[in-house]
Amino acid sequence: MTLSRRELSKMNIAGINSHCHDRGAGLLTLSLGEYRDYDAPAGGRLVVGLHPWDTEGWELQRLREELSVAISDSRVVAIGEVGIDPLRGAEVARQEELLREQLTMAIEAGMPVMFHIVRRYDILMRLHKEMRPVVAWGVHGFRGNEEVARQLVKAGIYISVGMKFNAEAVKLIPGELLLLETDELPEERIAEVVEKVAAERGESPEILAALARDNRARFLANRK
Ligand SMILES: [Zn+2]
Secondary structure, three states: OOOOHHHHHHOOOOOOEOOEOOOOOOEEEEEHHHHHOOOOOOOOEEEEEOOHHHOOOOOHHHHHHHHHHHHOOOOEEEEEEEEEOOOOOOOHHHHHHHHHHHHHHHHHHOOOEEEEEOOOHHHHHHHHHHHOOOOOEEEOOOOOOHHHHHHHHHOOOEEEEOOOOOHHHHHOOOHHHEEEOOEOOOHHHHHHHHHHHHHHHOOOHHHHHHHHHHHHHHHHOOOO
Protein backbone atom coordinates (compact mmCIF):
# COMPACT_ATOMS: atom_id res chain seq x y z
CA MET A 1 0.00 0.00 0.00
CA THR A 2 1.37 3.39 -0.97
CA LEU A 3 0.35 6.50 0.86
CA SER A 4 -0.08 9.79 -0.94
CA ARG A 5 2.00 12.80 0.13
CA ARG A 6 -1.01 14.20 1.91
CA GLU A 7 -1.58 10.97 3.85
CA LEU A 8 2.13 10.79 4.71
CA SER A 9 2.09 14.31 6.09
CA LYS A 10 -0.90 13.38 8.27
CA MET A 11 0.89 10.44 9.86
CA ASN A 12 1.60 11.02 13.54
CA ILE A 13 5.37 10.76 13.59
CA ALA A 14 5.93 11.57 17.27
CA GLY A 15 7.97 9.01 19.15
CA ILE A 16 8.98 6.88 16.17
CA ASN A 17 12.46 8.06 15.14
CA SER A 18 15.08 6.13 17.10
CA HIS A 19 18.18 7.75 15.65
CA CYS A 20 18.35 11.30 14.32
CA HIS A 21 20.95 14.07 14.19
CA ASP A 22 18.46 16.74 13.14
CA ARG A 23 18.45 19.38 15.87
CA GLY A 24 14.65 19.42 15.81
CA ALA A 25 14.35 15.73 16.70
CA GLY A 26 12.45 14.69 19.82
CA LEU A 27 15.21 12.14 20.47
CA LEU A 28 18.41 13.77 19.31
CA THR A 29 21.75 11.95 18.93
CA LEU A 30 24.84 14.03 19.64
CA SER A 31 28.48 13.07 19.72
CA LEU A 32 30.23 13.81 22.99
CA GLY A 33 32.05 16.78 21.49
CA GLU A 34 28.80 18.30 20.19
CA TYR A 35 27.03 17.68 23.50
CA ARG A 36 29.55 19.80 25.39
CA ASP A 37 28.52 22.95 23.48
CA TYR A 38 24.86 22.14 22.94
CA ASP A 39 22.15 24.10 24.67
CA ALA A 40 19.20 21.73 24.28
CA PRO A 41 15.69 23.16 24.34
CA ALA A 42 13.58 22.07 27.31
CA GLY A 43 11.74 18.80 26.91
CA GLY A 44 14.01 17.26 24.29
CA ARG A 45 15.70 13.96 25.01
CA LEU A 46 19.28 13.15 24.07
CA VAL A 47 21.42 10.18 23.12
CA VAL A 48 25.11 10.93 23.72
CA GLY A 49 28.31 8.98 23.17
CA LEU A 50 31.74 9.08 21.58
CA HIS A 51 31.16 8.33 17.89
CA PRO A 52 33.71 5.89 16.39
CA TRP A 53 34.68 8.57 13.85
CA ASP A 54 35.74 10.86 16.71
CA THR A 55 37.89 8.34 18.58
CA GLU A 56 41.24 9.78 17.47
CA GLY A 57 43.05 11.50 20.34
CA TRP A 58 40.64 10.59 23.16
CA GLU A 59 42.12 9.33 26.43
CA LEU A 60 40.10 6.94 28.59
CA GLN A 61 40.21 9.33 31.52
CA ARG A 62 38.77 12.23 29.54
CA LEU A 63 36.13 9.95 28.03
CA ARG A 64 35.08 8.81 31.51
CA GLU A 65 34.87 12.38 32.77
CA GLU A 66 32.88 13.76 29.85
CA LEU A 67 30.53 10.80 29.55
CA SER A 68 29.84 10.94 33.31
CA VAL A 69 28.68 14.54 32.91
CA ALA A 70 26.33 13.48 30.10
CA ILE A 71 25.01 10.49 32.05
CA SER A 72 24.12 12.68 35.02
CA ASP A 73 22.12 15.02 32.73
CA SER A 74 18.43 14.08 33.05
CA ARG A 75 17.85 14.83 29.34
CA VAL A 76 20.27 12.05 28.34
CA VAL A 77 18.33 8.78 28.07
CA ALA A 78 20.73 6.52 26.14
CA ILE A 79 24.40 6.14 25.18
CA GLY A 80 25.19 6.38 21.47
CA GLU A 81 26.15 6.27 18.86
CA VAL A 82 29.16 4.20 19.83
CA GLY A 83 30.80 1.32 18.03
CA ILE A 84 33.41 0.24 15.53
CA ASP A 85 34.17 1.69 12.10
CA PRO A 86 37.37 0.42 10.47
CA LEU A 87 37.07 3.06 7.74
CA ARG A 88 37.30 6.13 10.01
CA GLY A 89 38.64 7.19 13.40
CA ALA A 90 41.33 5.56 15.54
CA GLU A 91 42.62 2.05 14.81
CA VAL A 92 40.12 -0.70 15.55
CA ALA A 93 41.84 -1.97 18.73
CA ARG A 94 41.73 1.55 20.15
CA GLN A 95 38.09 1.99 19.11
CA GLU A 96 37.27 -1.22 20.94
CA GLU A 97 38.96 0.00 24.10
CA LEU A 98 36.95 3.26 24.04
CA LEU A 99 33.79 1.33 23.21
CA ARG A 100 34.25 -1.08 26.13
CA GLU A 101 34.60 1.82 28.51
CA GLN A 102 31.33 3.33 27.30
CA LEU A 103 29.52 -0.02 27.45
CA THR A 104 30.68 -0.57 31.01
CA MET A 105 29.50 2.91 31.97
CA ALA A 106 26.14 2.31 30.27
CA ILE A 107 25.66 -0.91 32.24
CA GLU A 108 26.57 0.86 35.51
CA ALA A 109 24.17 3.70 34.69
CA GLY A 110 21.43 1.30 33.50
CA MET A 111 21.23 2.99 30.10
CA PRO A 112 20.43 1.51 26.69
CA VAL A 113 23.10 1.72 23.98
CA MET A 114 22.79 2.56 20.28
CA PHE A 115 25.62 1.24 18.07
CA HIS A 116 27.23 2.34 14.83
CA ILE A 117 28.89 -0.77 13.39
CA VAL A 118 30.63 -0.93 10.04
CA ARG A 119 31.69 -4.42 8.96
CA ARG A 120 32.88 -5.57 12.40
CA TYR A 121 29.76 -7.27 13.70
CA ASP A 122 32.13 -9.97 14.99
CA ILE A 123 33.38 -7.50 17.62
CA LEU A 124 29.83 -6.55 18.63
CA MET A 125 28.84 -10.21 19.02
CA ARG A 126 32.00 -11.00 20.98
CA LEU A 127 31.36 -8.09 23.37
CA HIS A 128 27.73 -9.14 23.76
CA LYS A 129 28.73 -12.69 24.67
CA GLU A 130 31.34 -11.45 27.09
CA MET A 131 29.40 -8.65 28.80
CA ARG A 132 25.91 -10.23 28.73
CA PRO A 133 24.43 -6.74 29.10
CA VAL A 134 21.27 -6.34 31.14
CA VAL A 135 20.68 -3.02 29.34
CA ALA A 136 19.15 -2.92 25.86
CA TRP A 137 21.46 -2.75 22.84
CA GLY A 138 20.45 -1.55 19.38
CA VAL A 139 22.28 -1.24 16.07
CA HIS A 140 21.48 1.86 14.05
CA GLY A 141 21.51 2.29 10.26
CA PHE A 142 21.32 -1.45 9.71
CA ARG A 143 22.21 -2.44 6.14
CA GLY A 144 23.60 -5.88 6.93
CA ASN A 145 22.56 -9.11 5.28
CA GLU A 146 20.26 -11.88 6.52
CA GLU A 147 23.05 -13.75 8.27
CA VAL A 148 24.03 -10.71 10.36
CA ALA A 149 20.36 -9.93 11.07
CA ARG A 150 19.86 -13.49 12.37
CA GLN A 151 22.82 -13.15 14.74
CA LEU A 152 21.52 -9.87 16.14
CA VAL A 153 18.01 -11.26 16.55
CA LYS A 154 19.30 -14.33 18.35
CA ALA A 155 21.15 -12.05 20.79
CA GLY A 156 18.00 -9.95 21.34
CA ILE A 157 19.64 -6.81 19.92
CA TYR A 158 17.29 -4.16 18.49
CA ILE A 159 17.79 -3.35 14.80
CA SER A 160 17.18 0.20 13.60
CA VAL A 161 16.42 0.62 9.91
CA GLY A 162 16.52 3.81 7.86
CA MET A 163 16.02 4.87 4.25
CA LYS A 164 18.54 2.34 2.83
CA PHE A 165 18.49 -1.32 3.84
CA ASN A 166 18.88 -4.90 2.70
CA ALA A 167 15.30 -5.92 1.91
CA GLU A 168 15.71 -9.63 2.66
CA ALA A 169 17.31 -8.90 6.03
CA VAL A 170 14.60 -6.39 6.99
CA LYS A 171 11.87 -8.95 6.29
CA LEU A 172 13.22 -11.33 8.90
CA ILE A 173 13.52 -8.87 11.80
CA PRO A 174 10.85 -9.85 14.34
CA GLY A 175 8.34 -7.09 15.06
CA GLU A 176 9.47 -6.63 18.65
CA LEU A 177 13.10 -5.80 17.72
CA LEU A 178 12.49 -3.39 14.84
CA LEU A 179 13.29 0.32 15.21
CA LEU A 180 13.08 3.03 12.53
CA GLU A 181 15.28 6.08 11.98
CA THR A 182 16.16 8.96 9.68
CA ASP A 183 19.79 9.40 10.87
CA GLU A 184 21.10 12.60 9.22
CA LEU A 185 17.78 13.36 7.48
CA PRO A 186 15.17 15.65 9.07
CA GLU A 187 12.81 14.15 11.65
CA GLU A 188 9.71 14.38 9.44
CA ARG A 189 11.25 12.10 6.80
CA ILE A 190 10.51 9.22 9.22
CA ALA A 191 7.09 9.00 7.51
CA GLU A 192 8.86 7.91 4.29
CA VAL A 193 10.96 5.37 6.16
CA VAL A 194 7.78 3.92 7.69
CA GLU A 195 6.22 3.63 4.27
CA LYS A 196 9.28 2.03 2.63
CA VAL A 197 9.85 -0.53 5.37
CA ALA A 198 6.14 -1.34 5.63
CA ALA A 199 5.96 -1.97 1.87
CA GLU A 200 8.96 -4.29 2.05
CA ARG A 201 7.58 -6.25 5.00
CA GLY A 202 4.04 -6.33 3.62
CA GLU A 203 2.63 -4.49 6.64
CA SER A 204 0.35 -1.50 6.95
CA PRO A 205 2.24 1.78 7.56
CA GLU A 206 -0.09 2.68 10.44
CA ILE A 207 0.54 -0.61 12.23
CA LEU A 208 4.29 -0.41 11.60
CA ALA A 209 4.40 3.19 12.91
CA ALA A 210 2.67 2.10 16.13
CA LEU A 211 5.00 -0.87 16.47
CA ALA A 212 8.13 1.25 15.99
CA ARG A 213 6.84 3.73 18.56
CA ASP A 214 6.20 0.98 21.13
CA ASN A 215 9.62 -0.53 20.43
CA ARG A 216 11.42 2.77 20.87
CA ALA A 217 9.70 3.29 24.23
CA ARG A 218 10.66 -0.27 25.26
CA PHE A 219 14.26 0.21 24.07
CA LEU A 220 14.59 3.44 26.05
CA ALA A 221 13.04 1.76 29.08
CA ASN A 222 15.76 -0.88 28.74
CA ARG A 223 13.45 -3.78 28.21
CA LYS A 224 14.00 -6.51 25.65
ZN1 LIG B 1 24.03 8.55 13.16
